[in-house]
Amino acid sequence: MKILDGKLLAKSLNDELSKKILSYNNEYGRKPHLLVILVGDNPASQVYVKNKEKKAAEVGIKSTIIRLSKDVSENNLLKVIDEANANISVDSILVQLPLPNHINSNKVIDRISIEKDVDGFNSKNIGLLALGRPKVIPCTPLGCYKMLESILDLEGKKVIILGRSNIVGKPLSFLLTNKNATVTLAHSKSKNLKDLCLSSDIIIAAIGKPNFVKKEWVKENAVIIDVGINVIEDKNGLRKIVGDVDYEDVIKKVSFISPVPGGVGPMTIHCLLSNTFLLTKN
């Protein structure tokens, strides 16, 4: 069994990226510029945004955070996006999700120009990915793909993705299909999940259920990518983060597994940075 170390892979990819950004900066006299819009004071979102800001600075990307009150009207948020779309000093725009309930997230995401949509969640970007003509690929799916690509050839591999959300499972199913894998996209209404998993070479779990996948579900030498982030209390009442796969249970059976934390998370951030640079060059 080998650990698919997302932290290490992200570090090496970030090192490569920062060299490219440095030479871009030398040539054009400017840094790529990521604009993050944060609405409200959700503590998890604050932590994510801070982390993105820090990682961006490490590779030479300038980031600006616009903080808006949780009561901001949808119209005012859309105006901020319009201004950022029109601002030529901004290369990429990210609206941190989730948004407060009174705001229509789909409308907001679709307002971001596809030339600046760094998360790739805009319906045009998702549509282009589904058609096999991607421009910007959502960061978590792209991170999962880069991890897989670092260890195997996806062509003809049977992959099951657990979870069909618009930000992880669905775009990932398009991406891996484009890369010639045979993909099953499963969800809470799927039947015989265990059998579907047992017949798969690769299991990607993105459902948000702690330790859901057990060794009885996993075929010998399977590869596992664990996207889940779940906070649980251990036997001693201490909070810890675990994935959707029971790591200790499956570990002897698999050929590769990505840990949580230190797997998909750092790769997602790497892809945010590489997408920013891609949009900057475009």
Ligand code: NDP
């Ligand atoms: P969502 O809650 O949006 O979607 C969950 C998906 O899982 C749904 O499609 C749901 O099915 C499916 N599901 C739920 N329960 C089951 C079940 N028992 N069997 C099969 N399918 C099930 O989650 P996200 O996609 O946003 O996130 C998933 C996990 O990944 C979370 O833990 C999240 O924190 C983590 N995450 C990690 C990231 C990272 O960078 N590492 C980035 C993004 C997310 P249905 O559609 O039928 O309801």
